[in-house]
Amino acid sequence: MVALFTLQDISVAYNKQNILKDFNLEIEKGKLVSLLGPSGCGKTTTLRLIAGFLQANDGKFLFKEKDYTKVPVNKRNFGFVFQNYALFPHLSIFDNIAFGLRLRKNSKTEIEKK
Amino acid sequence: MVWQKIKSKGVEVYAGKKSRIGPVYSPGVPFLLGPLLIISVTSFEGGNILKFPPEEFSLRWYENIFNVEMFLVAFKTSILVSLAGNLLALLLGVPAAYALSRFDFKGKSVINAFFVSPILIPGIVLGFAFLRYIVGTYQLPIYAALFVGHTVIMLPFIIRVISSSLSNFDFSIEEAAESLGASKLGTFFTVVLPNIKSGILAAVMIAFLESFNNVDISVYMTGPGVSTFPIQMLTYVENYFDPTISAISVLLMFITAFFMFIVERLMGLSYFTKR
Known part of the structure; x- marks a missing residue:
């Protein structure tokens, strides 16, 4: 089966300290994968790399066999759940939920329905 | 408030007592x-004649x-220079504060120290430097020289106040907006700016006062x-000794107090004593 996500020889370093070095991971469609490890081992870094919040110093990230390494966050269409919820404090509950739908050009009736 | 350790039934508790520093x-x-x-x-x-205590009560100096035309013309110049300088300082200061x-x-x-340096350098020295380079070397017209000079003195206030506002901003909501499909620029305008607007308004007011005065x-x-x-006002004091300057000073005090009251309501003045 072809992997949905593929991390190839990924290396990430902060302040000359390696967080990930030649890291490889393949995740198939429909699989539930948990990343376990001690604090500072690179779990969050891996997730942030997949989401596009940070760029790898080296290596490739493939999604459905396409190179997503340089694709910006807003073009990836990946969901990301933040530890602190990351709600928009200046918006109402409705507008918080509608934020992404509006960016996807959903109609007003569609947004209200959802 | 001073916190004092009290032992009560074997448990250490802290009780507040009023400070004696008053x-x-x-x-x-x-x-x-x-x-x-x-x-x-x-x-x-x-x-x-300006004298204390006054011998009779009047509002005539207000x-x-x-009625003094030079005050009205100078007032318009100050407003124009402060507003225009404020606008440019905002355009430079908001991205700088954000990046920092x-x-x-x-x-x-x-870079941080460089942006704050106009506050640290004595104004009289900075003014002389501007005279030497802006007026002397580049021979800018008076309005342009005032505009550049006032922008430079407003910039540190804009950067410092907006940086204080951004220090309370949770940048993960910016990432959340991007992951939902917003561009970097779109995120800045739809998420970052609305959350620091009170800081921007406070920065504008403080910078305006700094420039105007x-x-x-x-x-x-x-x-x-x-x-x-x-x-x-200085020129007037050199030539006249009537209480007009006192009346202007009272009006300026009220205007400044009003602005600072709004800043206090928007952000709290404690922001400027922190860090």
């Missing part, structure tokens, strides 16, 4: 407010402010026929 600084209050009070009282003098708060990069502390830079920049309001 009586130490209270004699300083009349020392600070006294001159302002005297100026305020003299503004109601009915005679032609009326006189609006959001990213870690080499030389960040040097400035003497040491303006005194080097002004020239024949163009003067700012505080410089015009």
Whole structure:
């Protein structure tokens, strides 16, 4: 089966300290994968790399066999759940939920329905 | 409030008691407010000479402010320079404050110090430097020189206040907006700016006051026929000794107090004593 996500020889370093070095991971469609490890081992870094919040110093990230390494966050269409919820404090509950739908050009009736 | 450790039934608890520092600084209050009070009282003098205590009560010097044309012209110049300089300082200051708060990069502390340096350098020295280079070397017209000089003195206030506002901003909501499909620029305008708008408004007001009340830079920049309001006040004092200046001072005090009240309501003045 072809992997949905593929991390190839990924290396990430902060302040000359390696967080990930030649890291490889393949995740198939429909699989539930948990990343376990001690604090500072690179779990969050891996997730942030997949989401596009940070760029790898080296290596490739493939999604459905396409190179997503340089694709910006807003073009990836990946969901990301933040530890602190990351709600928009200046918006109402409705507008918080509608934020992404509006960016996807959903109609007003569609947004209200959802 | 001072916290004191008390042992109660074997459990250590902390109880607050009122600070005794109050009586130490209270004699300083009349020392600070006294001159302002005297100026305020003299503004109601009915005679032609500024004196304390006033011999008769009158509001004629308040009326006189609006009859002296040089004050009206200088007031317009000050407003124009402060607003235009404020706008440019905002355009430069908001991205600078954002970059300094959001990213870690080499030389960040040097850039930070560079932006704050106009506050640290004595105004009279900065004014002379501007005179030498802006007026002397580049020979800018008076309005342009005032505009550049006032932008430079407003920039540190804009950056500092907006940086304080951004220090409370949770940047993960910016990432959340991007992951939902918003571009970097779109995120800045739809998520970052609405959350720091009170900080921006406070920065605008403080910078405006700093520019409007400035003497040491303006005194080097002004020239024949163009003067700012505080410089015009100085010129007036040199030639006249009536209570018009007291009346203007009272109005300026009220305007400043009003602006600072709004800043306090928007952000709290404690922001400027932190960090």
